[in-house]
Amino acid sequence: MWLVRLAWLNLWRNKSRTLISMAAVFFAVVLSIVLSAITVGAFDNMIKNLVSYYTGYIQVHRAGYWDEQTLENSFRRSTSMEDSMMNVNSVSGITPRLESFSLAASGDVTKGVMVVGVNPKTENQATMLENKLVAGNYLNETGNEVLLCEGLAERLKLSLNDTLILIGQGYHGATAAGRYQVKGIVHFGSPDLNDRMLFMSLNTAQQLYSAEDMITSYVFVLQEHSDLDETAEQIRHLLSNHYEVMTWGDIMPEVKQHMESEIVTDRMFLVILDILVGLGIFGTLLMMMVERSFELGMLMAIGMKKSKMIFLLVSESVFTVMGGCIIGILASIPILYYLKINPIRFSGELAKAYERFGFEAVLPASTEPENFIWQGLVVLCIGLTLALYPVWKVIKMDPVSSMKR
Amino acid sequence: MMKNDTVIDAHNISKIYNPETIPVFAVNDVHLHLNRGEFTALVGPSGSGKTTLLNLIGGLDRPDTGNILINNIDITKLSANKLITFRLNHIGFVFQSFNLIPVLTARENVEMIMHLQKSQRMDRDTRIKQLFEEVQLSDKIDSRPSQLSGGQQQRVAVARALASKPQFVLADEPTANLDSKSASNLLDIMAKLNTEEHITFLFSTHDQRVIDRARRVITLVDGKIVSDTLPTSTA
Ligand SMILES: Nc1ncnc2c1ncn2[C@@H]1O[C@H](COP(=O)(O)OP(=O)(O)OP(=O)(O)O)[C@@H](O)[C@H]1O
């Protein structure tokens, strides 16, 4: 106990040195918490935007569908399968789709389109399709009516309530043809989707393609902060190998790769920050050991064992680093909550891209406790690793040479 | 004089620095015998080996040859860790300066030794009170070193050296940083402790006035004892 007290008193013998060390730790903790919270928050937000846009977090197809996207690789919709998949903890919603290509004709214009048969209600929960309406009304469960993407409508020179003809190949080679009324126009930020997507109710699509009860995919919505890979694994576990389970990262590998490289860049930045802080703390430790070499030699001369001295010096480091860490974590909490409520807005090319997709160009901070704990722990570990320097010095110390001046 | 009055018995001790290049015989085949109750000065020109010899006897450094028996224990054979405990329990040290931990009060500096010895609270309090009376600093017991004069700091160092009830006290130039008045005051206190409490002192010095107070004077030159005036009387 008296040693702990001595360690505490020693902290304040050179106030500025202790405060500099604490401040270094403090700023390291605050900066790394805030930076990683913004990165994590921004990516979470981006993923949320991205997957709720069209792909969903996870998709289930018949095995082989992704490589060969034809109706021959569709599968029978099954309520028991849906029920068991809904029972997976982090799954908050599932919506079925039947997707296939067709030719759309209106007057003398013909264009290839992607026909997406959706369950109007659950699709809207998953991807907020109704919110993308710029004209007209949303789909009903049945009826020969479609939602046209804006770009496609322009190309086909169609407007609300006009009719178009779809011609294609149905399930098992059946001929698919039908006449549909434009019930609404939807806007997709992605030009790629905006120029070729057409939505109709699942029932209507199944009739068009003579694919009764068949679907090509289940699209999953997950609860916030759930573990994507783990959930995918659980779903895979439920299903036989007649199905393939793909995460959004499998579906859009380029996007995932881009995000990962961004994360690596951010990590590097944090590592550099930590190294700088580590060097700062190491400098003060170096100075301290030079200044106190005589005193430590003397303590050893009059009978203090090395183990006690190590305890003393490590306690001093622990006080300094812990102090800085705890104050840093406490200070980050209000900062992050502020940044969560008032997220940083960004501008430039990226912001335009964001807005084109209908997303807000903001970087909301993540307030997940994991982040505080991790960043705090990293800095704490660095501090305590550096405390090995005085420990090593004490182990090597002999009283005669340390007391030489 | 009875054999069990021996506190230090050193034979053939040598310390050689730089044995490979230009060897320095800092201590050269020295024999030293010290009895309980002595008040002995170690003198000699600068570089004659006084500090080296005191470090060897105090178990702070190891000799290249010879044995050092303290209380019939050969300290040259003790492990590094045992040696620290041995120093704590058997030897008191007073250094030339900066003896005290600046963040602790005079009392706490002395008490630290007792903490290291894990002595009981009650024993500590009475002993500390007594020690501060002996070094005539009862009124400064709660002062920090920075609030004490150099002489007062050295007196606290003496109190600390005695706190563990050691066999003897080693002091390497304890008065070197003091003015003559403080130096003689410190010597008064040491001499009084020697006569009244039979505390054994071995101290090195350059100061003739301090040498005059010693009852035995050992002179070193080039690491060898060249003269040893034995005590005229024992306490
Ligand atoms: N670590 C060392 N390495 C090499 N030589 C040393 C070392 N320590 C002491 N010496 C040498 O040993 C000799 C004795 O030194 P020591 O310090 O014991 O002398 P001293 O009598 O205490 O001198 P002073 O009166 O100046 O304190 C000197 O020649 C010194 O240069």
Ligand SMILES: [Mg+2]
């Ligand atoms: Mg010396």
